[in-house]
Amino acid sequence: MKLSEKTYSFFDDVYSVVRLIPKGRVTNYGAIAKYLGAARSSRMVGWAMNAAHGQKEYVPAHRVLNRNGMLTGKNHFASANEMQMLLEKEGIVVVKDTVKNFKTLFWDPMEELKIK
DNA sequence: TGGGTGACCATAG
DNA sequence: ACTATGGCCACCC
Numbered sequence: 001m002k003l004s005e006k007t008y009s010f011f012d013d014v015y016s017v018v019r020l021i022p023k024g025r026v027t028n029y030g031a032i033a034k035y036l037g038a039a040r041s042s043r044m045v046g047w048a049m050n051a052a053h054g055q056k057e058y059v060p061a062h063r064v065l066n067r068n069g070m071l072t073g074k075n076h077f078a079s080a081n082e083m084q085m086l087l088e089k090e091g092i093v094v095v096k097d098t099v100k101n102f103k104t105l106f107w108d109p110m111e112e113l114k115i116k
Numbered sequence: 117t118g119g120g121t122g123a124c125c126a127t128a129g
Numbered sequence: 130a131c132t133a134t135g136g137c138c139a140c141c142c
């Protein structure tokens with residue numbers, strides 16, 4: 001489905017945070033939702049990703065996983081193995097659709113971006 | 117205006 | 130350990 005091109009607000013916020021994820025690190029939907037405001041559901045973050053691949057600015061959606069470190073969004077990429085391939089290219093090990101050392105590689109915007 | 121939807125998450129049984 | 134379920138809320142039609 002196609003989203004209107006002028007009414008970005010929440011989606012923009014999501015994309016901004018996702019772009020800040022360093023190479024070789026990953027985060028999850030819940031952390032982003034929490035960073036943007038606890039009142040906002042993490043489902044929206046996932047939904048924003050659904051529209052992320054068409055953005056002008058590159059959005060590294062492959063660095064966003066669910067809370068278990070699983071590649072739940074891989075089916076929404078161009079090809080089924082693209083998400084894993086992109087991650088491995090950054091040095092992340094993926095086994096059975098799950099990121100290894102997820103806890104170590106986890107990038108928490110609440111910590112890294114230091115909200116006051 | 118309102119209902120359906122979703123790449124989630126936490127809890128209960 | 131597993132499945133079911135309800136909450137969540139921006140977005141689209």
